[in-house]
Amino acid sequence: MSEEKTIVDDINRSVYDVIDKEDNATRLEEGLNEDIIRRISEEKDDPDWMREFRLNCLKIYKELKVPQWGPGIDGLDMDHISTYVRPNTRMQTSWDDVPEDIKNTFERLGIPQAERASLAGVGAQYDSELVYHNVMKEVEEQGVVYTDFESALKGEYSDMVREHFMKLLVPTDHKFNALHGAVWSGGSFVYVPKGVKVSIPLQSYFRLNAKGAGQFEHTLIIVDEGADLHFIEGCSAPKYNVANLHSGCVELFVSKNARLRYSTIENWSKNMYNLNSKRAIVEENARMEWVSGSFGSHTSYLYPSTILKGDNSTMEYTGITFAGEGQNLDTGMKVMHVGKNTSSVVNTKSIAKSGGVSTTRTSVQVMPGAKGAKSVVSCESLMVDNISRSDTIPVMDIRTDDADIGHEASIGSIPDDAVFYLMSRGMTEEDARALIVSGFADNVSRELPMEYAAEMNNLIRLEMKGSIG
Amino acid sequence: MSQEILKVEKLHVKVQDKEILKGLDLEIGEGETHVIMGPNGAGKSTLGNTLMGKSEYEVTSGSVTFFGENLLEMATDERARKGLFMSFQNPIEVPGVRLSEFIRNSCEALGNRMSLWNFKKAAAEQMKVLNMDPGYLDRELNVGFSGGEKKKAEILQLLMMKPKLAILDETDSGLDVDAVRTVSEGVKAYQEQVGGSLLIITHSTRILDALNVDRVHVIADGHVVAEGDRFLVDEINESGFEKYLKA
Ligand SMILES: Nc1ncnc2c1ncn2[C@@H]1O[C@H](COP(=O)(O)OP(=O)(O)OP(=O)(O)O)[C@@H](O)[C@H]1O
Numbered sequence: 001m002s003e004e005k006t007i008v009d010d011i012n013r014s015v016y017d018v019i020d021k022e023d024n025a026t027r028l029e030e031g032l033n034e035d036i037i038r039r040i041s042e043e044k045d046d047p048d049w050m051r052e053f054r055l056n057c058l059k060i061y062k063e064l065k066v067p068q069w070g071p072g073i074d075g076l077d078m079d080h081i082s083t084y085v086r087p088n089t090r091m092q093t094s095w096d097d098v099p100e101d102i103k104n105t106f107e108r109l110g111i112p113q114a115e116r117a118s119l120a121g122v123g124a125q126y127d128s129e130l131v132y133h134n135v136m137k138e139v140e141e142q143g144v145v146y147t148d149f150e151s152a153l154k155g156e157y158s159d160m161v162r163e164h165f166m167k168l169l170v171p172t173d174h175k176f177n178a179l180h181g182a183v184w185s186g187g188s189f190v191y192v193p194k195g196v197k198v199s200i201p202l203q204s205y206f207r208l209n210a211k212g213a214g215q216f217e218h219t220l221i222i223v224d225e226g227a228d229l230h231f232i233e234g235c236s237a238p239k240y241n242v243a244n245l246h247s248g249c250v251e252l253f254v255s256k257n258a259r260l261r262y263s264t265i266e267n268w269s270k271n272m273y274n275l276n277s278k279r280a281i282v283e284e285n286a287r288m289e290w291v292s293g294s295f296g297s298h299t300s301y302l303y304p305s306t307i308l309k310g311d312n313s314t315m316e317y318t319g320i321t322f323a324g325e326g327q328n329l330d331t332g333m334k335v336m337h338v339g340k341n342t343s344s345v346v347n348t349k350s351i352a353k354s355g356g357v358s359t360t361r362t363s364v365q366v367m368p369g370a371k372g373a374k375s376v377v378s379c380e381s382l383m384v385d386n387i388s389r390s391d392t393i394p395v396m397d398i399r400t401d402d403a404d405i406g407h408e409a410s411i412g413s414i415p416d417d418a419v420f421y422l423m424s425r426g427m428t429e430e431d432a433r434a435l436i437v438s439g440f441a442d443n444v445s446r447e448l449p450m451e452y453a454a455e456m457n458n459l460i461r462l463e464m465k466g467s468i469g
Numbered sequence: 470m471s472q473e474i475l476k477v478e479k480l481h482v483k484v485q486d487k488e489i490l491k492g493l494d495l496e497i498g499e500g501e502t503h504v505i506m507g508p509n510g511a512g513k514s515t516l517g518n519t520l521m522g523k524s525e526y527e528v529t530s531g532s533v534t535f536f537g538e539n540l541l542e543m544a545t546d547e548r549a550r551k552g553l554f555m556s557f558q559n560p561i562e563v564p565g566v567r568l569s570e571f572i573r574n575s576c577e578a579l580g581n582r583m584s585l586w587n588f589k590k591a592a593a594e595q596m597k598v599l600n601m602d603p604g605y606l607d608r609e610l611n612v613g614f615s616g617g618e619k620k621k622a623e624i625l626q627l628l629m630m631k632p633k634l635a636i637l638d639e640t641d642s643g644l645d646v647d648a649v650r651t652v653s654e655g656v657k658a659y660q661e662q663v664g665g666s667l668l669i670i671t672h673s674t675r676i677l678d679a680l681n682v683d684r685v686h687v688i689a690d691g692h693v694v695a696e697g698d699r700f701l702v703d704e705i706n707e708s709g710f711e712k713y714l715k716a
């Protein structure tokens with residue numbers, strides 16, 4: 001039984017686990033010091049302000065302490081992480097020009113197919129840099145800007161970028177924001193002009209291939225007044241026996257009357273430390289929607305946060321976390337109600353299996369001026385066996401007297417009756433349990449475009465393989 | 470009797486250390502329709518659950534063969550794949566799993582893989598027989614279904630999965646007059662389309678009106694206390710189980 005399990009796992013994970021030979025143009029040595037930061041800056045031909053920003057972040061990084069309240073990250077030694085690996089190609093806008101091995105990797109992950117089928121634009125990052133970027137003509141003609149971050153830093157939108165870069169996620173917030181500020185590379189910049197509704201999603205895919213390396217992409221999205229965008233982010237990496245680090249930053253600005261949906265399916269390999277920061281600020285009458293699926297990584301810290309700044313602004317968060325063997329996933333969300341009559345709706349699901357640990361932290365803060373704030377938080381956990389752990393840690397800080405706040409948490413297991421019912425229709429026990437778990441995750445898959453929902457169900461099935469006996 | 474497909478001999482079953490079935494015998498031939506009646510708590514559902522292989526039901530002695538093979542050695546899913554089906558007395562709610570997904574996965578597990586298009590077509594056809602709105606396919610399995618809707622969904626599964634022997638455990642209970650007639654039509658359609666055998670557990674007669682009944686078994690206190698043709702049903706309806714119960 002257990003032998004079959006590994007075979008099945010290996011076969012099916014293989015699309016994610018294929019390791020490309022490292023054929024880098026540049027790989028900086030491991031560790032973190034001023035010299036390395038200067039060399040990253042040089043490699044990237046940073047404007048002066050950015051170089052200074054990086055150096056300042058390094059100072060802050062050195063002063064700040066590693067957080068003590070979450071999962072241990074002792075296995076992560078910054079002296080053994082290479083912070084910059086440039087693939088052996090410049091960014092391409094034609095798929096044909098992407099080097100063969102990198103192209104094969106993305107093709108296995110379904111990237112160009114997805115672009116053809118259902119996306120308005122795609123960016124693909126490989127290690128530290130984007131290797132491919134392309135936007136549909138119609139979308140470009142609407143005035144939508146979707147570029148790699150380096151181009152954005154120098155081009156027509158450089159002032160806008162400088163004005164927003166790390167203003168929401170400030171380097172002093174925590175140690176890994178400072179790290180990101182010092183060594184960031186790659187990522188995307190998106191600007192959707194006033195009133196423009198992008199009817200099909202844009203997507204960035206991040207692939208970390210290099211062993212013992214870090215990926216620190218920066219995503220900055222500005223949705224101007226009355227505009228509408230759905231942005232999808234996908235991530236994966238092959239498995240190594242040394243630690244890899246992902247510490248991206250995502251900053252989202254949602255202007256008056258605008259709407260932004262940000263969807264993520266994250267499937268890092270199980271040697272990855274995923275210390276990621278995401279924050280959105282939402283102006284008057286605007287709406288932020290998060291859809292988040294966390295499957296991979298060894299250890300995750302991930303709490304997308306939202307500031308409901310404008311009156312009548314709203315946000316909805318739908319997330320699922322699946323912690324399997326050897327994984328400690330600390331996920332959740334934060335929302336801060338600032339404007340009047342703001343509302344937040346949060347639904348999280350968490351699955352723990354084979355000794356995995358899933359902790360869901362939710363934080364709802366209602367500021368003194370936030371009259372009429374409403375918040376509903378629901379956290380559900382599913383324990384697939386009795387050796388795994390799933391905890392919910394809600395924090396509420398309410399500073400008005402008329403806030404309407406609800407919180408619900410529940411924990412359950414896979415009911416034997418349901419397994420029997422499905423098996424009585426011919427499904428194997430494994431398939432029956434996998435289907436029940438997919439059902440538990442249904443509220444998330446329903447929020448995703450069809451291909452992503454299918455990928456997520458596939459990931460759940462993979463995780464559930466060999467979960468019996 | 471036509472070729473025998475199910476043979477239950479001297480079956481003893483314990484649930485939580487309590488003996489429920491106490492030496493039950495039953496034989497069902499190909500294409501036959503059998504009815505089981507008996508007072509509440511007699512062990513009718515226990516028989517169904519035991520045949521389907523539910524783990525709490527411990528067979529302490531006796532034997533069951535299905536097409537000549539030892540049924541009791543098979544896991545539940547294997548029994549289903551051999552052609553056994555049970556319509557549950559209380560169908561289970563499974564949140565997030567669509568009825569369509571459930572039936573399609575089941576058919577696939579039984580070796581009938583269908584494209585989404587063909588599946589929808591086939592399901593819509595059977596739903597017409599059952600007077601069910603095709604919209605139900607997108608609903609979560611049994612979640613928020615009324616009692617009657619749950620039972621219709623079970624018969625829809627019967628019609629889609631086409632088993633060789635179907636146990637219907639009080640599929641008619643809690644249904645209004647029209648719904649009983651519809652469900653009965655569904656069961657008849659199964660007989661006509663598939664020609665399979667039926668083991669119908671019921672407290673009423675209306676579901677039987679449109680069906681040919683070959684044999685009636687009365688179970689009390691864990692074994693068969695009377696057998697007969699369909700007139701036995703009428704007799705019980707008139708005078709109850711009293712004469713079969715031990716003083
Ligand atoms: N899973 C179980 N756990 C405990 N007791 C059980 C279980 N299943 C059945 N029993 C007991 O076994 C006896 C027979 O139950 P069963 O459900 O087979 O009756 P039934 O003939 O189907 O009755 P009804 O007509 O009310 O459906 C009852 O006393 C019941 O409480």
Ligand SMILES: [Mg+2]
Nearest residue numbers: 513514515558
């Ligand atoms: Mg019963």
